[in-house]
Amino acid sequence: MIIKNLGKDGKANLTFSITTDQFARAEKVIGATLKKLGSGTVRSAGEVAKLSIVGVGMISHPGVAGLLFKALASVGVNSELITTSEIKISVAIDPAKADEAVRAVHTSFGLDKKA
DSSP states (O other): OEEEEEOGGGOEEEEEOOOGGGHHHHHHHHHHHHHHHTOOOOOOOOOOEEEEEEOGGGGTOTTHHHHHHHHHHHTTOOOSEEEEOSSEEEEEEOGGGHHHHHHHHHHHTTTTSOO
């Protein structure tokens, strides 16, 4: 996941997910770059789980995002980060709630019903 948005004082915030074992290296490289630029900080939000729904039909089916967020809310799962494209919605969530979130989303989209 990569998210860029406008932060304080007109400076950009860049948020992205990487594997835990890559964090120390990324922190070093990004920290050195920020030092050269003269501002900025690197921080970790801790571990997250990424849940995505994917499908070309999302373009022509309004309400898909609403169904996803309603399913997550029904089990008390907060989305820490959200990214979207024409065919995918990804959310970063608490890893402790990942299994429950996946089951809720699976049920919400009717994927637990036999054909």
